[in-house]
Amino acid sequence: MSLLDRDAASADALLTDLYLDALLAGALLGAAAVGEGPGSIDRDLDPAARRAADRLRRDLARVHPSFRFEERLATRLAEAAVAMRVPAAAGAEGRVVPFRAARYPLDEPDPFDDDLRGQTRDLSRPLLIGGALTSAALSLAGAALVAWRRGRPSRSVPSMVRAARAARAAHAARRLV
Amino acid sequence: MASLDAAATIADPLDVAGGAVARDEAAAAWRAVGRLPADRRQALILRFVDEMSTAEIAGVLGRSEGAVRVLVHRALRAVARDLESGSGDR
Numbered sequence: 071m072s073l074l075d076r077d078a079a080s081a082d083a084l085l086t087d088l089y090l091d092a093l094l095a096g097a098l099l100g101a102a103a104v105g106e107g108p109g110s111i112d113r114d115l116d117p118a119a120r121r122a123a124d125r126l127r128r129d130l131a132r133v134h135p136s137f138r139f140e141e142r143l144a145t146r147l148a149e150a151a152v153a154m155r156v157p158a159a160a161g162a163e164g165r166v167v168p169f170r171a172a173r174y175p176l177d178e179p180d181p182f183d184d185d186l187r188g189q190t191r192d193l194s195r196p197l198l199i200g201g202a203l204t205s206a207a208l209s210l211a212g213a214a215l216v217a218w219r220r221g222r223p224s225r226s227v228p229s230m231v232r233a234a235r236a237a238r239a240a241h242a243a244r245r246l247v
Numbered sequence: 248m249a250s251l252d253a254a255a256t257i258a259d260p261l262d263v264a265g266g267a268v269a270r271d272e273a274a275a276a277w278r279a280v281g282r283l284p285a286d287r288r289q290a291l292i293l294r295f296v297d298e299m300s301t302a303e304i305a306g307v308l309g310r311s312e313g314a315v316r317v318l319v320h321r322a323l324r325a326v327a328r329d330l331e332s333g334s335g336d337r
Contacts, residue, residue, distance in 0.1 A: 083316035086323060087301055094298050119320060122327035129269075129276035130295045 085115050086123070093127055279329040287322035294319055 280291055286308070293299045293307060301319075305312045 079317060079320075080313060083313070083320035086320040087316045090294060090319070091300070094295070116320075116324065118327035118331070119323040122323040122330065125272075125276055125330060126280070126291065126295045126323075126326065129273040130280070130292075 082116055082119075086119050089115050089120065090123055093123055275330065276326075279326045282329060283322055283325055287318055287325065290315060290318045291322045291326070 280288055283291065290304055290308065293304045294301075299307070301312050301315050304319075305315045308315065308318075310318070
């Protein structure tokens with residue numbers, strides 16, 4: 071194809087493009103209905119391309135604008151959903167992690183007990199009860215230790231305390247005398 | 248505002264024969280488009296069905312606007328030949 075032919079093809083394509091812009095914009099609907107041409111574009115345009123364009127404009131089902139709106143809305147909603155998921159995926163903020171109790175199969179399940187066959191024992195309740203009992207035992211041991219320390223003073227009493235106790239004992243002895 | 252003459256072109260819903268002819272012509276147009284090579288077919292569908300501009304089609308197809316114009320122009324001429332030869336009716 072020579073340069074001249076290429077330019078001619080580009081010019082024809084440009085004319086067709088301009089015609090399609092006007093045709094699809096609806097500017098030519100009234101004129102086409104009464105058989106009038108759209109002016110200079112129509113005169114210069116390839117008649118075969120013009121007829122095909124008119125035929126396709128009439129016969130091909132077009133996408134209704136409401137469908138395009140719904141598609142754009144769906145796209146925007148999907149983008150918003152992705153944007154909302156990104157922080158959670160990065161830091162898992164606000165995600166509730168369920169506590170899974172350790173489970174192990176029953177040691178010796180009764181082979182005749184259909185209800186227990188294949189079941190696993192839930193360790194969460196014994197763990198909780200054991201924890202509560204240990205906490206209570208530690209509290210009782212602590213209270214007993216404090217009571218014992220208060221009732222039986224240690225030998226390493228500071229000198230000022232010993233002096234105060236001696237003064238209190240002497241004062242009591244004088245009052246008795 | 249459309250003229251009253253233009254209103255006469257609106258298909259009568261009770262015109263069964265006219266509706267059948269319109270459906271047959273639409274089917275022939277679709278067949279002619281379907282016989283195009285893939286790139287031309289895609290360009291025509293984007294232009295007429297999705298009513299995209301040349302620049303939008305160029306973005307979709309990854310080609311220049313000039314290349315899309317030539318593609319659409321050649322596709323239209325091929326469809327015209329197909330329809331006028333009558334092979335689009337088969």
